[in-house]
Amino acid sequence: MNADSLFARYARPELARLFRALNLDVTYQAGQGDHLIRRSPDGSAAGDRVLDLVGGAGASLFGHNHPALLDVARRCLDEQTPFNAQGSIRPGAAELARRLSEIVGATTGTGYVVTLGNTGADAVEAAVKHATVEHRRRLGALEEEAELTLRRVRRDGVADLPVASGPAAGRPCAEVLAETLDRIAHLRRADPVFVSLRDAFHGKSAGAGTLTHGGNVPEDLHVPGPRHRRLYDWTPEAVRGALDAERVAVHTVTVDSAGVPHSAERQLSPVAACFVEPIQGESGVREVPAETLAALRELADRHEAALVFDEIQCGMGRTGTFLASENSGVVADYYLLSKSLGGGLAKISALLVAENRYVADFGRHHTSTFADDDFSSRIATAALDLALSYRERVTEIGTLLRDRLAEVAAKWPDAIVEVRGRGLLLGVEFALPRPGSALLREVFDPESLGYLVAGRLLHAHNIRVIPTLSAPTTVRVQPSALLEPADVDRVAAAFDEVAGLLSRGEYATVLEHLTVPAAGAWQPRQHVPLPRRDRPA
Numbered sequence: 001m002n003a004d005s006l007f008a009r010y011a012r013p014e015l016a017r018l019f020r021a022l023n024l025d026v027t028y029q030a031g032q033g034d035h036l037i038r039r040s041p042d043g044s045a046a047g048d049r050v051l052d053l054v055g056g057a058g059a060s061l062f063g064h065n066h067p068a069l070l071d072v073a074r075r076c077l078d079e080q081t082p083f084n085a086q087g088s089i090r091p092g093a094a095e096l097a098r099r100l101s102e103i104v105g106a107t108t109g110t111g112y113v114v115t116l117g118n119t120g121a122d123a124v125e126a127a128v129k130h131a132t133v134e135h136r137r138r139l140g141a142l143e144e145e146a147e148l149t150l151r152r153v154r155r156d157g158v159a160d161l162p163v164a165s166g167p168a169a170g171r172p173c174a175e176v177l178a179e180t181l182d183r184i185a186h187l188r189r190a191d192p193v194f195v196s197l198r199d200a201f202h203g204k205s206a207g208a209g210t211l212t213h214g215g216n217v218p219e220d221l222h223v224p225g226p227r228h229r230r231l232y233d234w235t236p237e238a239v240r241g242a243l244d245a246e247r248v249a250v251h252t253v254t255v256d257s258a259g260v261p262h263s264a265e266r267q268l269s270p271v272a273a274c275f276v277e278p279i280q281g282e283s284g285v286r287e288v289p290a291e292t293l294a295a296l297r298e299l300a301d302r303h304e305a306a307l308v309f310d311e312i313q314c315g316m317g318r319t320g321t322f323l324a325s326e327n328s329g330v331v332a333d334y335y336l337l338s339k340s341l342g343g344g345l346a347k348i349s350a351l352l353v354a355e356n357r358y359v360a361d362f363g364r365h366h367t368s369t370f371a372d373d374d375f376s377s378r379i380a381t382a383a384l385d386l387a388l389s390y391r392e393r394v395t396e397i398g399t400l401l402r403d404r405l406a407e408v409a410a411k412w413p414d415a416i417v418e419v420r421g422r423g424l425l426l427g428v429e430f431a432l433p434r435p436g437s438a439l440l441r442e443v444f445d446p447e448s449l450g451y452l453v454a455g456r457l458l459h460a461h462n463i464r465v466i467p468t469l470s471a472p473t474t475v476r477v478q479p480s481a482l483l484e485p486a487d488v489d490r491v492a493a494a495f496d497e498v499a500g501l502l503s504r505g506e507y508a509t510v511l512e513h514l515t516v517p518a519a520g521a522w523q524p525r526q527h528v529p530l531p532r533r534d535r536p537a
C-alpha cells in the first residue's frame with residue numbers, strides 16, 4: 001500500500017476520501033521557508049515547490065525549518081539534552097516562562113506565572129481549570145470570612161442585634177449572615193460558568209470544544225463540557241450587561257469597635273472566566289473591535305471573573321505586534337499562546353496567569369508528561385526572539401499583501417466578498433457562485449467552495465491555501481514573515497485568476513484539476529471499522 005492508501009485505511013479515512021475527491025491528496029516531502037516541496041508521484045525526485053499560505057494553520061510564522069531554530073534543535077540533540085526529566089527543575093521551561101512573562105508584561109505592566117502545555121487546546125483546558133480553582137477559592141475565602149463573623153457575633157452576644165446600616169439594616173445580624181452563607185454554599189455547589197463569543201474557536205478537546213462555536217464539528221461529536229454561555233451580540237452595551245441575571249447579591253457584615261454590626265452588599269457570580277480571541281481565526285478571520293474587548297473587561301470585572309485572551313493563533317507577532325490585543329489597550333488576566341510559539345518545530349503552548357491571581361498550588365497539581373521539556377522550551381525561547389525581530393517585517397509585508405488582495409477583491413466583487421485581517425493573519429472570503437446548472441450549484445456549495453479554490457490555486461499556481469475551520473468560504477492566507485514582495489505578486493496574480501474565472505462563470509476551468517485521474521483507487525465512504533477477524537495480520 002502507498003502512503004495515500006495507508007492514511008485512508010489506518011489514519012483518517014473520511015479526510016483522505018475528501019482529499020482524494022478534491023484532488024488535494026498531495027504529499028510534501030520537505031519544507032523550506034515559505035515553501036513546501038511536493039513529492040513526485042513515484043517518490044523518486046523532488047516535485048514542485050509550493051508557496052505555503054496555510055502556514056501550519058498559523059503555526060509557522062517563521063516558515064518551515066527556520067535555520068536559527070534548526071540550530072537550537074541540533075544543539076539540543078548534540079548536547080543530549082534530556083527530553084524526559086520530569087520531577088526535576090527544568091531550566092528550559094524556567095527561561096521560557098521568564099521571557100514570556102517579561103515580553104507580555106512589557107505591554108501589560110504585570111508579571112505572569114506560566115503554565116506550559118503541548119497544544120492550543122491544552123492551554124485552553126489549563127485556563128478553564130485555573131479559573132475554576134480561582135473562582136472556588138474566592139468563594140471559599142468569602143464563606144470562611146462569613147462563618148468567622150457569625151461565630152464572633154454569637155460569641156459576643158450580638159447575634160440578634162439588628163444591623164445598624166447598609167442594605168440589610170434592621171435585620172438581625174445572625175440571620176443576615178446565615179442567608180449569606182446559604183447563598184455562597186449554593187454557588188459553591190454549582191459548577192462555574194464560562195463565557196465565549198459567537199463564532200469563537202478555542203480548540204476541540206472536550207472542555208475547549210464547549211467554548212468553540214461551530215468549528216465544523218457534528219453535533220454528535222460534541223461532548224458536554226463545562227457550563228457555558230455564548231455571547232451572540234458583540235455590541236459593547238450587550239456584552240457589558242450580558243450576564244447580569246446570573247449575579248447573586250449577598251450581604252457581608254462587619255462589627256465595629258463599639259460592637260455595632262454594619263452591612264454591605266457584594267455581588268457574586270457563577271462566571272469564572274470570559275474567553276475571547278482578539279482576532280477570531282477559524283471563523284474566517286474577524287477582528288473583535290477594541291470596544292467589545294473593553295466591554296468584556298468590564299463584564300469580567302463585574303463578575304470577578306478572569307478575562308482570557310486566546311492569542312494562540314493571532315499572537316506571537318503574527319499581526320505585527322507581539323500580542324494582537326496590544327493596540328486595543330485592554331489588558332486580560334490570562335493570555336494563551338501556542339502555534340508559532342513552537343517555531344514550527346515543537347508542539348508547545350503556554351498559559352500566562354497574572355501573578356496576583358495565580359493559585360500557588362495549581363502548578364503542583366496540573367501536570368502533563370510532556371509539558372516543560374527542554375527541547376520544546378529552548379526552541380520556543382528562540383522563536384520568541386524571532387517573533388520580536390520580525391514585527392516590522394510582518395507589518396510591512398502583511399500590509400502589502402492585504403492591499404494587493406483588496407485590489408483583487410475590488411476588481412471581482414462578484415467573486416470575493418471581502419479581505420479581512422491584519423499583518424499575516426488574513427482571510428479572503430469568496431462569494432458563493434450561482435451557476436445556471438443545478439448540478440454545478442451542488443458542486444459549489446459553501447462547504448466545498450474554499451476547497452475548490454484551494455485545488456485551483458494548488459494545481460494551476462503551486463500555491464497552497466485551505467479554508468478556515470468554521471467558515472469554509474473563507475480561505476486563510478497566513479504566510480510566514482519570510483514572504484517576499486515577489487511572492488506577493490504571485491499570490492495576487494493567482495487570486496486574480498481564480499476570482500476572474502469565478503466571476504465570468506468559467507467553472508470548467510476552475511474545476512479542471514478534478515478531471516485529472518487520481519493517483520490511487522477510489523474508495524467508498526468508510527465509517528465502520530473492519531471487524532477484527534478481517535483486519536490484515
Ligand code: PMP
Nearest residue numbers: 119120121201202203281312313
Ligand atoms: N485557540 C485558537 C484561537 C485556535 O486558533 C486554535 C487552533 N486553530 C486553538 C485554540 C486550538 O489549538 P490546537 O489545535 O493546537 O489544539
